[in-house]
Amino acid sequence: MTDLVRDLLRYTDVATLGYFVALHSSYLVLIAMAGLEFGKHLRRVPFAGADDMFRSPLTLPVSVIVPAHNEGAGIVAAVTAMTALRYPRYEIVVVDDGSTDDTFELLRAKFDLVEVPRVVPGEVPYHAPVLSVHVARGNPETLTVVRKTNGGKADALNVGINLARHPLVCMVDADSVLDPDALLSVAKPFGDDPLRVVACGGVVRIANGCKVIGGRVVDVRMPRQWLVRIQVIEYLRAFLMGRTGWSRLGGLIVISGAFGVFRRDLVVRIGGMAHDTIGEDAELVVRLHHRLRKLREDYRVVFVAEPVSWSEAPSSLRVLGRQRRRWHRGIAEILGKHRHMILNPRYGRIGLLALPYYVVFELLAPFVELAALVLLPLGLWADAVDGAFLWRFVLVAYGYGMLVSLAALFIEEVSFHRYPRWTDLLRGVAAAILENFGYRQILALWQVTGALGALRGGPAKWGAMHREGFDTAADSREPVGVGVDR
Amino acid sequence: MLHLFTVVIEVLAGIVAVTALGIVAVRVLRKRWQRRQAALAAGPRRSLLAFVADNGEEGSHDLVAIPDDAWRAAEPGALALLGKLRGEAHLALVSVFLRRGTARIALANLRSRSRVKRARAAQVLGDLELRQAVPELCRLLTDRHAEVRVVAVRALGRIGDPTAAWRIIASLDRPDPVSSLLATDALVQLGTEAEVTLSAALDHPQARVRAVCLDALGLLGAAGSVHRVARVLRDDANLDVRVAAAVNLGRLGTRTACEPLALALQPARPAALRAAAARALGELGAPAAVPTLAGLLDDDEFQVAHEAAHALRRLGSAGTAALLAAVEIEAERAARAGAGAHARPSAPASHAMEALALARVSAEPVGIGA
DSSP states (O other), rough: HHHHHHHHHHHHHHHHHHHHHHHHHHHHHHHHHHHHHHHHHHHHHHGOOOHHHHHOTSSSSSSEEESSSOTTTHHHHHHHHHHHHHOOEEEEEEEEEEEEEHHHHHHHHHHEEEEEOOOOOOSSSOSSSSSEEEETTOOOEEEEEEEEEEOHHHHHHHHHHHHOOSSSEEEOOOEEEEEHHHHHHHHHHHHSTTEEEEEEEEEEEOOTTOOEETTTEEEOOOOOOOOHHHHHHHHIIIIIIIHHHHHHHHHHHHHOOOOOEHHHHHHTTTTSSOOOOOOHHHHHHHOOOOOOOHHTOOOOEEEEEEEEEOOOOOOSSHHHHHHHHHHHHHHHHHHHGGGGGGGGGGGGIIIIIIIHHHIIIIIIIIHHHHHHHHHHHHHHHHHHHHHHHHHHHHHHHHHHHHHHHHHHHHHHHHTTOOOOHHHHHHHHHHHHHHHHIHHHHHHHHHHHHHHHHHOOOOOOOOOOOOOOOEOOOOOGGGGOOOOOOO | OOHHHHHHHHHHHHHHHHHHHHHHHHHHHHHHHHHHHHHHHHHHHHHHHHHHHHTTTTTHHHHHHHOHHHHHHHOOOOOHHHHHHHHHHHHHHHHHHHHHHHHHHHHHHHOOOHHHHHHHHHHHHHHHHGGGHHHHHHHHTSSSSSHHHHHHHHHHHHTTGGHHHHHHHHTTTTSSSSHHHHHHHHHHHHOOHHHHHHHHGGOOEEEEEEHHHHHHHHHHTTTHHHHHHHHHHOOOOOOHHHHHHHHHHHHHHGGHHHHHHHHHHHHTTTTTHHHHHHHHHHHHOOOOGHHHHHHTTTTTTHHHHHHHHHHHHHTHHHHHHHHHHHHHHHHHHHHHOOOTTOOOOOOOHHHHHHHHHHHHHHHHHOOOOE
């Protein structure tokens, strides 16, 4: 019996090692794909036609929807940045989802809001009632602020979709600052290939530590805290490289709610954002795939790597834990809800490649990581593995992880090199190494808790997301006019 | 097994170290390259700015004499400058590019095996607005790569030669067509000389072609085409085309468009068409449309009623009076029913109140950022 347990532990440990090798190899493949995609993108910049798009009266207008809940720390900087975007015709719809702080008052003071009795159509369902609708005086077509009782992010987004007047809707987090050309870049695929492109995601990078002036990130720096620096590397690896890689493979199923553009008619047709999951952004994309694959439509969900949306990352373990539990719960809920698509050939690459990958290498990864942390010492104690195996195991598993992060940093340095300082680069390299000592393990614990939360069911909570706001210079507080509806 | 592990760890450590060094090496090399490019481009950039400031009257020989490596470093900036210039300065800078052989190289590259080279060449020829390149660019409209076709369409629009109109229209009638928006934009840039071709293409069997031509005619302000566009609105079998016809009748802005648009508002018509027609009547600015639009405020279709209210707002005092009347009728109804001031207004009154509020806000003096 003891031998059987020993053998079981030994095989489990070897299988775990095999899993880590496969996991990191898959990341490397995605990073390599992303590298190819970036090369392709950069070679095409001279004839991308961004200026032509900006000048064209036919460029599809966009409704930028900004759900906000207690975002007083950064809302003015974020909306100010949005009013200064380089795009021919767009409106901003801020949905104040029952904030208890000064989010609305700050907006009212800054943009001289005035209440109007707008009729909110019910094209997509929303539950919490709308209290009032406000527009910027003198420019009512450009900035709309909606006040509603708290109903969650999906509910707020659905109100925004209902009020959106334009054929494209761009969902942006209220703590985001967009690069001036960001909207032009994410909307461009719709202009170039309007018959097929249904959704386009943009990159989200971390704004902590960067200098924001007049609603623009003007100086990109590494954050001061190591916790956030590690997240910078994580965002590079998972968001920038991972999603670009999936886009190239035709299997993109996650477009961040922090920055994504969708065709409004399709979003309305599939019922808007789902209220029954906390990962409503990714769920929307999976549901789009589901509907369009079922209809055998020829469509594309794409991802653009530059320019970007800058977002504030959690700087404390408590807030980070809450965010990661929420994210993983979202993944678990989406995969559970759309389980009939997994390994179903009817859904093509989404069903046969992307969703199974998410089950094996996203949903289960923290479980395996935690299991390894328990089983390895157990194996050592039970004499199933020896110390020599153990330390080699740890070195291979984490060394490979380190290599993946460094590879992401390498591709970033070759392609976009957004961190110009040598010190920031070295901090990035150090963060890629440090994330393996403690961060990954605690992350796995949060993720497992989140996934189990989805399994248990019950209402999911966003929880308070403490914002510190951006590092702004004094002149950023100067009055900024709302962009004219050009 | 352990030995294999050790080897793997050693290899992994080596790759990690090489990757870390690679990051540093890439940065060092890039910084050196950027410094060199900046140094090379500095002189030509100064000459270019002086040349442009002088309206292109002096300094062209200096620009032509710039060594190739320095010109290559400055060329992206020079091409960007080209897009911002008009008149004499633009022509003078184009002539510098021609004398340097840029157009000749670009024309040759249109037949390159590399799609990136073909697209880049098309972009350059468009920037130079080189009419001789039109036949070759038209050939690229059937290129096997969509990205090349996209750049070719844009370049043809930039050049603005109306003889390209048919070829652009034909590029829409293929299984993997050029984007309708890009084609429309290019056709509009061809100018009023393309109107006859566009008008003739309204009978094209492909719906996409008809919709694009309608948009182009509307944006060109081709008032002479109103009757043909009205006929499309009335008779076309495709809803999207009819919606495009309604939208563009609004853009064309002639009073003769009123009647066909009013007909398109009949309840039997699809909601999307009726909403577009209501909006177009507002764009037309014809007070004669007020009674028709006022009657739509209680339409069952949200979008139709919404567009009718906002069209009335755009029609000025006559439209505002109709909106006020709708609100007053609602107030009287509420009073008769004994409903309080906070009673939920009916749909027509809600749309009217919204439009009136926006009209009031728009009319107020601007005071943003107070």
